Amino acid sequence: MAEIKLEHIYKKYDNKFEAVKDFNLDIRDKEFIVFVGPSGCGKSTTLRMIAGLEDISDGGLYIGDRKVNDVAPKDRDIAMVFQNYALYPHMNVYDNMAFGLKLRKFDKQEIERRVKEAARILGLEQLLDRKPKALSGGQRQRVALGRAIVRDPQVFLMDEPLSNLDAKLRVQMRAEISKLHQRLQTTTIYVTHDQTEAMTMATRIVVMKDGVIQQVGSPKQVYDTPDNVFVGGFIGSPAMNFLNGQLEDSHFKMGNIKVKVPEGKLKTLRENGYANKEVVLGIRPEDIHDEPVFIESSQETKITAKIDVAELMGAETYLYSKVADQDFIARVDSRTDIQNGQDVELAFDMHKAHFFNPESEERIK
Amino acid sequence: MLVDKLKHLYSQDVVQALPKNPEDYLWIKTGDGEPIGIRKSRLTNQEETLLRTLYPGEPPHGALDEEQSKWSLFLYGRKTDGLQIEEIDAVRFIHFDMKEASLDHSSFEEAMQGAFPFPFLTVWENERKGVIIQQEEADYEDETDSIIAALTADFYNELSLYIGQELDEIKSFSEFLRQFDLEQKWFEIARESLPKKVVYHHYDMLPYVIYHDTSAETLAYLTGLLESVKTEKELLYSIKVYLENNMNISVASKKLFIHRNSLQYRVEKFIERTGIDVKTFKGALLVYLAILARDMRA
Numbered sequence: 001m002a003e004i005k006l007e008h009i010y011k012k013y014d015n016k017f018e019a020v021k022d023f024n025l026d027i028r029d030k031e032f033i034v035f036v037g038p039s040g041c042g043k044s045t046t047l048r049m050i051a052g053l054e055d056i057s058d059g060g061l062y063i064g065d066r067k068v069n070d071v072a073p074k075d076r077d078i079a080m081v082f083q084n085y086a087l088y089p090h091m092n093v094y095d096n097m098a099f100g101l102k103l104r105k106f107d108k109q110e111i112e113r114r115v116k117e118a119a120r121i122l123g124l125e126q127l128l129d130r131k132p133k134a135l136s137g138g139q140r141q142r143v144a145l146g147r148a149i150v151r152d153p154q155v156f157l158m159d160e161p162l163s164n165l166d167a168k169l170r171v172q173m174r175a176e177i178s179k180l181h182q183r184l185q186t187t188t189i190y191v192t193h194d195q196t197e198a199m200t201m202a203t204r205i206v207v208m209k210d211g212v213i214q215q216v217g218s219p220k221q222v223y224d225t226p227d228n229v230f231v232g233g234f235i236g237s238p239a240m241n242f243l244n245g246q247l248e249d250s251h252f253k254m255g256n257i258k259v260k261v262p263e264g265k266l267k268t269l270r271e272n273g274y275a276n277k278e279v280v281l282g283i284r285p286e287d288i289h290d291e292p293v294f295i296e297s298s299q300e301t302k303i304t305a306k307i308d309v310a311e312l313m314g315a316e317t318y319l320y321s322k323v324a325d326q327d328f329i330a331r332v333d334s335r336t337d338i339q340n341g342q343d344v345e346l347a348f349d350m351h352k353a354h355f356f357n358p359e360s361e362e363r364i365k
Numbered sequence: 366m367l368v369d370k371l372k373h374l375y376s377q378d379v380v381q382a383l384p385k386n387p388e389d390y391l392w393i394k395t396g397d398g399e400p401i402g403i404r405k406s407r408l409t410n411q412e413e414t415l416l417r418t419l420y421p422g423e424p425p426h427g428a429l430d431e432e433q434s435k436w437s438l439f440l441y442g443r444k445t446d447g448l449q450i451e452e453i454d455a456v457r458f459i460h461f462d463m464k465e466a467s468l469d470h471s472s473f474e475e476a477m478q479g480a481f482p483f484p485f486l487t488v489w490e491n492e493r494k495g496v497i498i499q500q501e502e503a504d505y506e507d508e509t510d511s512i513i514a515a516l517t518a519d520f521y522n523e524l525s526l527y528i529g530q531e532l533d534e535i536k537s538f539s540e541f542l543r544q545f546d547l548e549q550k551w552f553e554i555a556r557e558s559l560p561k562k563v564v565y566h567h568y569d570m571l572p573y574v575i576y577h578d579t580s581a582e583t584l585a586y587l588t589g590l591l592e593s594v595k596t597e598k599e600l601l602y603s604i605k606v607y608l609e610n611n612m613n614i615s616v617a618s619k620k621l622f623i624h625r626n627s628l629q630y631r632v633e634k635f636i637e638r639t640g641i642d643v644k645t646f647k648g649a650l651l652v653y654l655a656i657l658a659r660d661m662r663a
Binding site for chain 2 (some may be wrong): 051052053072073074079080081082083084085086087088089090091095096099100103132147149
């Protein structure tokens with residue numbers, strides 16, 4: 001069992017800089033939690049506090065029922081995987097994987113059993129005699145994972161383990177780590193700045209900014225109902241579009257352009273006192289449509305836009321345009337052949353849109 | 366600190382590294398876990414009993430081989446006993462410092478054997494710090510981050526390395542010590558200036574050393590250069606990244622995750638606002654030092 005509880009955790013440095021502020025989170029046994037956010041948001045610092053590599057300035061950290069603030073890192077029963085391969089370049093794969101166990105005085109047979117088992121799980125059996133230099137990037141990161149697995153810890157802590165790999169390998173390793181988690185069921189905390197990794201691997205995502213948790217939720221929750229402008233903009237690629245305007249009667253008005261707001265959303269906005277007030281509309285690129293059928297049925301959310309750039313991505317095309325002088329991107333099916341400079345009709349799926357307070361940037365709900 | 370007080374009392378008879386004859390010393394341990402030896406002949410029975418009771422300790426871990434003892438005595442004791450300058454086998458000092466003291470030295474040295482491709486000697490200054498004396502030239506610099514990560518994962522203890530200058534041209538003991546002391550000082554400056562980094566190279570350190578050694582007047586001049594843009598954090602950060610990437614717009618804009626035109630615009634805006642042409646070598650040098658001075662003051 002490895003439940004982890006972080007209660008009102010703070011990290012303050014001597015220069016008074018607060019890297020992490022009032023961090024509260026209950027991590028359940030076997031969960032795959034991803035901390036995601038831009039660099040400097042405090043995600044790695046939080047991970048390092050859990051590892052014991054950074055002191056906790058304030059608050060309580062519990063692994064299981066035990067408060068571990070003052071427990072030495074080596075006694076916390078955790079294993080770490082880092083961005084850099086974390087291998088000894090002049091030890092072979094077997095010795096690299098065995099070294100941590102040797103340090104902990106495991107007997108030779110147990111070491112061999114564990115290393116061979118981990119090598120089998122990771123497909124490294126044929127590579128045990130090789131030195132890291134003779135391995136590919138993916139194989140090296142598998143060995144680094146193997147070094148963590150052989151410890152059989154209560155918790156894995158992974159700090160951007162895939163960011164050194166090229167894009168193709170990253171996708172492959174992403175799936176491998178997920179499979180590994182399904183198999184080992186070890187509680188895992190994974191840090192990344194890559195929202196795609198967060199979305200595809202996590203059971204729950206913790207979005208952070210400036211040392212503060214912005215939202216905690218399943219990937220779908222965080223994507224579909226972002227709590228604020230930051231989360232909406234950070235999760236999803238291309239990012240959510242944000243358009244400034246006013247709520248006027250039952251419409252959202254940007255300059256001379258008006259789009260109808262559905263009744264349910266209108267009710268919420270009015271109840272919260274936003275009638276005739278400034279609001280920010282958040283709409284994902286895939287919720288702006290160019291299909292004639294959709295446009296036909298959405299006359300009141302239809303706009304005509306001049307396409308600045310149409311980027312063919314394969315199955316999809318990204319359309320870059322402006323509405324009332326504000327940039328937006330639409331993600332449409334590539335079956336429509338749209339050229340740069342062309343005027344096209346697009347319609348917003350306002351049922352999927354969100355409204356945010358322009359000052360607090362919180363979602364109006 | 367205890368060690369300073371003891372040095373004040375017993376001066377030359379206080380050691381922190383293992384001397385040639387450790388049995389002649391009473392070994393005590395400070396609150397930081399650092400062992401200190403005091404020559405027994407300087408202590409009365411009463412003093413010895415008192416120190417032993419208050420600060421029980423042991424000599425630094427690991428029996429030193431003859432070569433390590435000689436180097437330890439030379440670098441930390443300033444004595445050249447047994448060392449012959451023409452027999453010295455050292456191409457570089459790699460200084461190391463660990464966050465915690467609770468490390469088994471022999472396991473650490475074993476890990477280092479797997480880390481570095483060259484023969485070396487490890488000489489410990491205390492329970493946390495020491496120096497690796499590299500004895501053959503080898504290419505390993507691109508592996509240092511991986512080595513540090515491996516050591517952190519295994520020992521749960523963070524290590525920093527300072528990779529010093531080549532020692533090829535050094536021909537006398539005093540030059541060795543001068544080089545060693547300079548590197549130790551620069552390592553301190555490096556850790557103070559760039560606490561998030563774990564591997565430092567001598568050739569990266571000069572701006573930080575200049576900052577450290579610069580007068581308050583000059584620092585005020587440098588930060589004054591940025592007065593017109595002092596609130597524009599993003600602009601200053603962009604310029605710093607631009608300078609650190611050899612003023613290459615393409616590379617720097619990729620690192621900043623912005624379009625190259627945006628960076629180009631920021632560079633022009635910076636020049637217009639400050640009047641310093643950051644695209645020239647002299648302008649770049651001046652601005653880099655000014656940004657550094659500003660960052661270090663923050």
